[in-house]
Amino acid sequence: MSSPDIxxxxxxxVRIWDPLLRIFHWALAAFVVLCWGLGxxxxxIMTLHFYAGYAVIGLLAFRLLWALVxxxxxxxxxxxxxxRAILAYAAEAxxxxxxxxxxxxxxxxxxxxxxxxxxxxxxxxxxxxDPDDFxxxxxxxxxxxxxxxxxxxxxxxxxxxxxxxxxxxxxxxIAFYKLWKREDLIRPMLTGLKTVRR
Amino acid sequence: MRRVLLSTLVAxxxxxxxxxxxxxxxxxxxxxxxxxxxxxxxxxxMAKGEMPYDADAAKAHAAxxxxxxxYDPSDLYAPGTSADDVKGTGAKAAIWQDMxxxxxxxxxxxxxxxxxxxxxxxxxxxxxxxxxxxxxxCKSCHDDFRAKN
Numbered sequence: 001m002s003s004p005d006i007x008x009x010x011x012x013x014v015r016i017w018d019p020l021l022r023i024f025h026w027a028l029a030a031f032v033v034l035c036w037g038l039g040x041x042x043x044x045i046m047t048l049h050f051y052a053g054y055a056v057i058g059l060l061a062f063r064l065l066w067a068l069v070x071x072x073x074x075x076x077x078x079x080x081x082x083x084r085a086i087l088a089y090a091a092e093a094x095x096x097x098x099x100x101x102x103x104x105x106x107x108x109x110x111x112x113x114x115x116x117x118x119x120x121x122x123x124x125x126x127x128x129x130d131p132d133d134f135x136x137x138x139x140x141x142x143x144x145x146x147x148x149x150x151x152x153x154x155x156x157x158x159x160x161x162x163x164x165x166x167x168x169x170x171x172x173x174i175a176f177y178k179l180w181k182r183e184d185l186i187r188p189m190l191t192g193l194k195t196v197r198r
Numbered sequence: 199m200r201r202v203l204l205s206t207l208v209a210x211x212x213x214x215x216x217x218x219x220x221x222x223x224x225x226x227x228x229x230x231x232x233x234x235x236x237x238x239x240x241x242x243x244m245a246k247g248e249m250p251y252d253a254d255a256a257k258a259h260a261a262x263x264x265x266x267x268x269y270d271p272s273d274l275y276a277p278g279t280s281a282d283d284v285k286g287t288g289a290k291a292a293i294w295q296d297m298x299x300x301x302x303x304x305x306x307x308x309x310x311x312x313x314x315x316x317x318x319x320x321x322x323x324x325x326x327x328x329x330x331x332x333x334x335x336c337k338s339c340h341d342d343f344r345a346k347n
Contacts, residue, residue, distance in 0.1 A: 044334035135333025154346030
């Protein structure tokens with residue numbers, strides 16, 4: 001790894017997150033929270049939950065596209081790391097100093113993949129769910145075997161709890177970086193500018 | 199000897215009978231909700247436009263639903279018939295632990311059905327609004343009292 005002390009000449013502040021990716025991030029945060037809240041506490045006629053879910057599906061589609069053709073830091077090729085690299089990063093991550101990582105670090109990249117997979121499964125189980133109330137039936141429920149449609153609400157609820165746990169983990173990680181590692185990861189997601197190793 | 203055997207048999211009888219009864223109650227309960235679904239399904243399909251709206255058919259289904267609400271369902275909730283006791287049912291034990299709430303949710307359903315009946319023949323739009331209210335009472339109760347499979 002690098003030397004313990006990184007002099008100011010070893011880092012630079014550059015644009016890492018492009019504007020669309022930043023809009024995507026905050027829109028996804030808003031709509032996932034909205035979906036979750038409406039699902040748990042919302043009206044029994046879940047029209048708004050459905051629309052918020054469609055918005056999440058649209059955002060996931062954009063992210064998938066962006067991971068293939070977007071700017072470099074947004075691509076799969078720059079945030080999907082080998083297990084060895086993830087373990088190596090994790091072994092260092094507890095140290096109280098900024099990572100100065102250019103984009104998603106290996107552990108963060110793993111989290112992004114996990115979150116996108118869980119959200120995609122969440123969308124899928126929602127689309128095919130038949131909760132047997134005749135009014136909150138997913139638009140694709142009749143396209144799958146009835147046992148799948150019948151089981152989907154249970155999976156959807158489990159995945160909702162899992163999503164909540166992932167969001168909490170995300171916030172804890174941000175706080176850990178800010179307070180322990182003295183690295184602000186929030187501002188880069190607002191301005192796009194991140195201080196990274198040269 | 200014969201006497202001992204007989205008394206043992208008699209003593210064992212209630213337990214056997216109860217297990218058989220529990221299964222019958224579960225069957226009957228599921229049958230009741232199958233009837234509800236059979237009558238409500240077409241109304242929901244008409245409301246969503248998945249099936250052409252037919253005022254006479256809608257009225258008939260609504261009348262059948264109302265008839266079902268006249269049935270006193272208390273026999274369907276015999277003790278020992280929850281998902282914890284018997285296989286093949288999604289009725290959570292919470293029903294028996296909080297029968298007051300369960301009955302309130304049941305009443306909300308009955309009331310929504312009563313409100314649906316007079317408007318079922320008034321066209322797809324009015325039917326749709328009433329169907330939504332009934333469906334909402336289904337969900338509200340499933341959320342708390344129906345096991346997710």
